[in-house]
Amino acid sequence: MKYMLLIYNRPGFAEELSEAERDELFGGVDALMKELTESGELIGGEALADPSQTKTVRVRDGVPAVTDGPYIEAKEQFAGYIMVDCETPGRAVEIAARWPDAKRWAMEVRPLMQQSGTEM
Amino acid sequence: MRADDRVEDLLRALAPQVLGALVRRHGQFDACEDAVQEALLAAAVQWPEEGMPDNPRSWLVTVASRRLIDQWRGEHARREREVAVATREPADLSVVPAPGEERSPGQDDTLTLLFLCCHPALSPPSQVALTLRAVGGLSTAEIARAFLVPEATMAQRISRAKQRVKAAGARFAMPPQAERETRLRAVLHVLYLVFNEGYTTTSGPDLQRADLTGEAIRLARGLRRMLPDDGEAAGLLALMLLTDARRPARTRPDGALVPLAEQDRALWDRAIVAEGIELITETLARAPLGPYQLQAAIAAVHAEAPRAEDTDWPQILALYRLLGRIAPNPVTTLNEAVAVGMVHGPRAGLDLLETLTADDRMTGHHRLDAVRAHLLEMAGDHEAARTAYRSAARRTTSLPEQRYLETRAARMAEAARTDS
Numbered sequence: 007m008k009y010m011l012l013i014y015n016r017p018g019f020a021e022e023l024s025e026a027e028r029d030e031l032f033g034g035v036d037a038l039m040k041e042l043t044e045s046g047e048l049i050g051g052e053a054l055a056d057p058s059q060t061k062t063v064r065v066r067d068g069v070p071a072v073t074d075g076p077y078i079e080a081k082e083q084f085a086g087y088i089m090v091d092c093e094t095p096g097r098a099v100e101i102a103a104r105w106p107d108a109k110r111w112a113m114e115v116r117p118l119m120q121q122s123g124t125e126m
Numbered sequence: 127m128r129a130d131d132r133v134e135d136l137l138r139a140l141a142p143q144v145l146g147a148l149v150r151r152h153g154q155f156d157a158c159e160d161a162v163q164e165a166l167l168a169a170a171v172q173w174p175e176e177g178m179p180d181n182p183r184s185w186l187v188t189v190a191s192r193r194l195i196d197q198w199r200g201e202h203a204r205r206e207r208e209v210a211v212a213t214r215e216p217a218d219l220s221v222v223p224a225p226g227e228e229r230s231p232g233q234d235d236t237l238t239l240l241f242l243c244c245h246p247a248l249s250p251p252s253q254v255a256l257t258l259r260a261v262g263g264l265s266t267a268e269i270a271r272a273f274l275v276p277e278a279t280m281a282q283r284i285s286r287a288k289q290r291v292k293a294a295g296a297r298f299a300m301p302p303q304a305e306r307e308t309r310l311r312a313v314l315h316v317l318y319l320v321f322n323e324g325y326t327t328t329s330g331p332d333l334q335r336a337d338l339t340g341e342a343i344r345l346a347r348g349l350r351r352m353l354p355d356d357g358e359a360a361g362l363l364a365l366m367l368l369t370d371a372r373r374p375a376r377t378r379p380d381g382a383l384v385p386l387a388e389q390d391r392a393l394w395d396r397a398i399v400a401e402g403i404e405l406i407t408e409t410l411a412r413a414p415l416g417p418y419q420l421q422a423a424i425a426a427v428h429a430e431a432p433r434a435e436d437t438d439w440p441q442i443l444a445l446y447r448l449l450g451r452i453a454p455n456p457v458t459t460l461n462e463a464v465a466v467g468m469v470h471g472p473r474a475g476l477d478l479l480e481t482l483t484a485d486d487r488m489t490g491h492h493r494l495d496a497v498r499a500h501l502l503e504m505a506g507d508h509e510a511a512r513t514a515y516r517s518a519a520r521r522t523t524s525l526p527e528q529r530y531l532e533t534r535a536a537r538m539a540e541a542a543r544t545d546s
Contacts, residue, residue: 007523008274046283049275091275093249122326123383123526125376 008049008091009098012114014082015107017057034106042090042101051088082111089118133173136182137166138344141263144186146235148194149298155242156288157194159260165190166263236261237352238300240345244312247294252287253316254323259284262341272323272338310353314362314418317346321366325373326524339370357413360405361422367402368425371395383530387434399429417453420445439468456488460497472505492521496531503538508545512538 020028042048060076076083085107092098095117102113141162148158165186179185243257255273258264264272270280301309324338346363353359375389384390406422413419424445431437443465450458459482467475479498488494499514512535519531 043278044282044286046279046286049279091273091279093251117523119523119525119528121525122323123522123524123530124326125372125383125386 007093007095007098008089008118008120009095010116010118011088011090011098011102011105012084012116013086013088013105013107013111014114015085015111016081017083017085019110031106034104038101038104039088042088047090047092047097047101049089049091051086053086054084057083130174133170133178136178137169137186138263140183140186141166142236142239142261143183144190145260146239146298147187148190149239150235151191152194153298155296155298156285156292157197158190159288161190161193161197162186163259163265164193167265233348233352234300236348238298240313240349241301241309242291242296242298244309244316245291245294245296246309246312247290247296248287250316250319252283252290253312254319255280255283256287256291257316257345258320258341262345264341310356310358313349314358317342317349318362318418320345321369325369339366339373342366343370355413357409358416358418360409360413361416361419364402364406364409364422365418365425367398367405368422368429371398371402371429377526381526382533383526385530386428389434391432391434394429402426403429415448415452417449420449420452424449437468439465443469456482456485457493460488460493463497464500467501467504472501475501476505490521492518492527492531495521499531499534499538503534508538508542512542 020031023031039048039051057076058074060074062073062075062077064071064073088101088105090098090101092101095115098115102108102115105113107113144165145158145162148162149155152158168189169182169186173179173182239261240257243260244253248256255269258269258272259266266281266284267277269284270277273280300306320338321342324340324342327338343363343366346359346366350356350359350363371394372386372389374395375391375393376384378384402422403426406419406426409419410423424442427438427442427445443462446458446462446465450462459478463475463478463482465475466478476498479494479501482488482494495514495518499511499518502508502511502514515531515535515538519528519535522528522531
């Protein structure tokens, strides 16, 4: 099963961390990415730029309206994702629990839809 | 058939034999497997251009052996252990195999290889990946495409699977007699998984995944040839054939799923149906009964009905009950509930479903809701059927299934309005 693990955090929080905390955070990410690469579970992932760089686009009556900033103003913002292919839903949750942001903020585990289907 | 296709078919058939020959000589399954892949790639490039060698198998063994030696030399040079390698290097490595070897039982090697790839130290997905590469002769890129993951991810999985097999101390030999039965079940399960991976593909960008169906059938045919007395190997092949025969009817051109009852049976592949029915009939008459044979028998009963309404449901129900006795499984009970609904009415089917609601393995499973919805629809309870279809639509992670279930829910809403 493929899952997208959505990473949520407060933009800019890393600046407020001590050097040691930052090292632990990035070290934790590196270690987990290495493990997931070696296990053949990692499919991909990306980090997103700061929410202030977002443009939200809405088209109403055929007219696009573009505003600066994210769709939902919230303390915790969508910061990036990793995609994994793992054997059980439990394993996906386990990976999310080990992602450093889960300690301070939150991770969301979302199953991906697939194109295949069985006869009903 | 184009020359390239002929070359490819031949390479895929020879792949496990060449690997078997190499591993028997040199041991080191993981290194040999890499070397054979390289030889297959070289052949795929050279043969269509320069023509087929006189003895394709020898050519592949020779090229793969050379690669293996090159690899060893490289590694050992790095480790500065040339002396050690010189003594280990067999003298005949780069020459054509002895004439006797040409008559060596390539089939036995293929079977041994299948058992090795389906080693219990590996998870089913790893068994599948390794089997497709080492026995099926597919490239890592092809397997990655079929499973919709990046090539690097699949390469990592295969390499890890090989490490595991090595770490488990597995040798290139048939498993001991006492283990053989269990190991054979694992092999059959892997082929079944490969088949399903391809079969559930509907249309669109994933269509190439459907090749997995053909690959599974090819491997199952090979397995049956190697184990002609095994009823389950024959049963699995028959099940695959009878299921695959329905493929042209199971989706509409736009990719929408068509349930069995609504399929245009004129589209079923009659030749494959006939082969499947003959195989399962002959097997049931002689072999001890097993789950794949029973599932094939059920598929055969469906295939024999000219129209959906001609289906012999009492026989299907009896077969599901038998299946539930020899291999209890909640999915079997689910299917049995559908058959009960057809024979004894939807309420009786719903009663049987109730026994599953306490089963952890089915909790939150969309198929339970889908079957409940179907039986409620049969019972004329459109409102409850709509709720159940909606619930199933929310829980499935398959887009075509979701689309089907949502369409069904909308139809129930319409019917409920007409009712009132």
